[in-house]
Amino acid sequence: VTVTVSATASHAIPTTLWGQMYEDISFSGDGGLYAELLRNRAFQRVTPGTVASLVGWQAVNGASIAVVAESEPVSNALPNALRLTVPAGSTAQVGVANTGYFGIKVTADTTYKASFHYRFPSSTSSGSLSATLSLQSTAGRVFGSTSVSLSRSTSWARVAADLTATESAGDTSNLFVISVDGAEAAGETVSLAMLSLFPPTFRGRENGLRIDLAEALEEMGPAFFRFPGGNNLEGQTVDRRWQWNATVGPLVDRPGRQGDWSYINTDGLGLLEYLEWCEDLNMIPIMGIWAGYALGGTSVPQSQLGPYIQQAADQINFVIGDPATSEAAALRARLGRPEPFALEYVEVGNEDFIGSAPGTYTYRWRDIVTALQAQFPDIHFIASTIPWNPVLTPVPTHYDVHVYQTPTWFAQNSFFYDDFQRNGTLYFEGEYAAISTNPNNIFGSPAQGRLVYPTMQSAAGEAAFMTGLERNSDIVFAAAYAPLIGHATNNQWTPNLLAFDAGQVYKSTSFYVQKFFSHNRGDEYIPSTLPARTGTLYWSVVRKTSTSEIIIKVINTAATVAPVTFELPFANVASTGTAEVLTGGGTTSNTPSSPNAIVPVTSTIATGQTFDYNAPPVSVSVLTFVAP
Numbered sequence: 204v205t206v207t208v209s210a211t212a213s214h215a216i217p218t219t220l221w222g223q224m225y226e227d228i229s230f231s232g233d234g235g236l237y238a239e240l241l242r243n244r245a246f247q248r249v250t251p252g253t254v255a256s257l258v259g260w261q262a263v264n265g266a267s268i269a270v271v272a273e274s275e276p277v278s279n280a281l282p283n284a285l286r287l288t289v290p291a292g293s294t295a296q297v298g299v300a301n302t303g304y305f306g307i308k309v310t311a312d313t314t315y316k317a318s319f320h321y322r323f324p325s326s327t328s329s330g331s332l333s334a335t336l337s338l339q340s341t342a343g344r345v346f347g348s349t350s351v352s353l354s355r356s357t358s359w360a361r362v363a364a365d366l367t368a369t370e371s372a373g374d375t376s377n378l379f380v381i382s383v384d385g386a387e388a389a390g391e392t393v394s395l396a397m398l399s400l401f402p403p404t405f406r407g408r409e410n411g412l413r414i415d416l417a418e419a420l421e422e423m424g425p426a427f428f429r430f431p432g433g434n435n436l437e438g439q440t441v442d443r444r445w446q447w448n449a450t451v452g453p454l455v456d457r458p459g460r461q462g463d464w465s466y467i468n469t470d471g472l473g474l475l476e477y478l479e480w481c482e483d484l485n486m487i488p489i490m491g492i493w494a495g496y497a498l499g500g501t502s503v504p505q506s507q508l509g510p511y512i513q514q515a516a517d518q519i520n521f522v523i524g525d526p527a528t529s530e531a532a533a534l535r536a537r538l539g540r541p542e543p544f545a546l547e548y549v550e551v552g553n554e555d556f557i558g559s560a561p562g563t564y565t566y567r568w569r570d571i572v573t574a575l576q577a578q579f580p581d582i583h584f585i586a587s588t589i590p591w592n593p594v595l596t597p598v599p600t601h602y603d604v605h606v607y608q609t610p611t612w613f614a615q616n617s618f619f620y621d622d623f624q625r626n627g628t629l630y631f632e633g634e635y636a637a638i639s640t641n642p643n644n645i646f647g648s649p650a651q652g653r654l655v656y657p658t659m660q661s662a663a664g665e666a667a668f669m670t671g672l673e674r675n676s677d678i679v680f681a682a683a684y685a686p687l688i689g690h691a692t693n694n695q696w697t698p699n700l701l702a703f704d705a706g707q708v709y710k711s712t713s714f715y716v717q718k719f720f721s722h723n724r725g726d727e728y729i730p731s732t733l734p735a736r737t738g739t740l741y742w743s744v745v746r747k748t749s750t751s752e753i754i755i756k757v758i759n760t761a762a763t764v765a766p767v768t769f770e771l772p773f774a775n776v777a778s779t780g781t782a783e784v785l786t787g788g789g790t791t792s793n794t795p796s797s798p799n800a801i802v803p804v805t806s807t808i809a810t811g812q813t814f815d816y817n818a819p820p821v822s823v824s825v826l827t828f829v830a831p
């Protein structure tokens with residue numbers, strides 16, 4: 204194939220083009236990106252006395268433990284506590300242990316921050332009781348410990364201590380243990396609430412993020428961050444929706460909620476943490492607001508939308524409002540951030556093309572956007588229905604389009620936006636991923652063709668589709684693979700861009716494709732010979748003006764080498780350039796047992812006004828060279 208590159212750019216590429224869609228799914232937040240190591244740390248939303256109420260916790264050396272609804276709870280938001288009773292006659296170290304989110308990683312010379320609230324509901328003895336906090340293997344090997352003194356007060360007290368591990372654990376089957384001397388505390392009962400154990404966090408932020416996951420997300424070079432969902436914004440019922448105000452302030456004041464992916468969300472990773480994360484990575488937020496539809500199928504009647512619109516206005520004011528005129532902004536100031544964050548995009552709901560949602564989105568969109576656009580004229584509101592169906596007023600300026608399909612579908616639909624009208628509407632390809640090789644059952648099980656991890660074939664299909672998003676980035680302003688993160692085994696959705704477990708992060712083939720495009724976005728699109736719409740070879744040409752570089756992405760989805768000749772109209776094309784190539788067996792994935800099966804390889808290639816390139820079978824190549 205000969206590709207003739209034109210001399211002039213067709214359009215500027217939006218700096219927002221490649222970014223991340225995030226929601227707490229498959230323990231991507233609690234147990235994943237959010238660094239809290241203790242599972243069920245505050246017994247939020249559990250029913251006392253049930254087995255589920257003790258998930259993550261186990262008794263040590265004969266202690267009796269139970270979650271109870273405290274007569275005097277530690278806070279209004281956290282009604283439950285764990286009651287630990289030391290049996291009479293015990294002499295060992297008696298207490299309670301937490302198993303973490305499917306394990307706890309312990310690294311030598313690392314300082315962990317432990318804290319918890321406690322009270323002795325019926326104090327019998329006076330004086331204080333010494334407690335030992337330790338990290339140990341399930342076999343009892345102690346990697347680090349410290350001791351704290353518990354006053355026997357009947358009212359709630361908080362204790363915090365650093366715990367340094369002096370050696371690393373060989374695996375992640377480890378426990379965080381709180382124990383007391385059985386003889387000293389025989390017969391006594393202590394209530395424990397809002398327990399927490401943090402490892403070092405990304406940029407050392409308090410209540411922060413797990414370093415290896417945060418660094419992997421940073422490595423991708425995202426330009427935006429969509430949060431808090433996705434389904435997890437919506438709630439199965441109206442009262443289980445995500446509510447911004449329940450996710451800010453002291454952790455003892457955050458009630459948590461039953462998330463939409465089967466597990467309880469602590470909401471320890473909340474609105475302020477999301478916004479600080481966006482600033483840390485220089486990403487623009489694309490913030491979701493709840494739009495009156497719960498996933499169980501309930502739409503708030505039009506006459507009752509008022510309070511939810513107000514809650515959304517407060518959410519936006521928490522982000523950009525003036526503390527002098529908005530209570531929500533004044534709360535932001537009290538939490539240490541008087542100046543506003545940057546916010547340009549607000550998405551109204553999520554996937555309102557599902558079930559009965561479109562039918563009510565007509566009034567939900569109208570009433571929400573009419574009210575909020577008047578208050579926030581500089582915000583772009585993004586509609587989450589199928590473009591133009593149903594017809595909406597006010598006419599949306601932005602739509603969020605989602606697609607989950609097969610690798611072949613992505614390769615053969617890279618012209619999806621070429622035929623869209625250029626009428627000023629902009630599109631957010633808010634969620635896309637090749638997730639199954641079975642076109643007749645996209646969302647089925649692995650036995651039915653569902654991918655557990657991205658493969659080289661799925662990543663190449665996505666890359667082909669992304670050359671189309673680049674070509675059409677005059678109307679596509681942002682795009683994100685979804686889901687972003689998922690636990691390798693405890694998940695509700697596969698494949699994920701990043702998989703992880705308590706020990707490490709696994710970067711997929713699709714992750715490297717996202718990284719390739721984000722780091723090589725360029726700032727203007729250079730038209731060239733169009734690829735065959737349903738062929739197996741795709742390309743896109745961009746210019747990075749700051750370095751006078753031409754960047755050509757070449758995607759070969761075929762199992763045979765694809766020779767390409769590029770003809771450039773530029774005078775001084777460098778004679779050599781670099782090629783970053785991701786290639787491998789079509790069905791090969793990076794997995795926990797083969798985490799680096801397919802990784803990018805960089806080499807030098809011959810370039811020039813006319814040059815040949817042989818795209819390897821099933822490959823994604825990024826060719827970069829100077830052409831001033």
Ligand SMILES: [NH3+][C@H]1C[C@H](O)[C@@H](O)[C@@H]1CO
Nearest residue numbers: 433434435553554685686
């Ligand atoms: N069903 C997908 C669509 C929804 O928005 C996400 O929560 C899900 C996983 O990315």
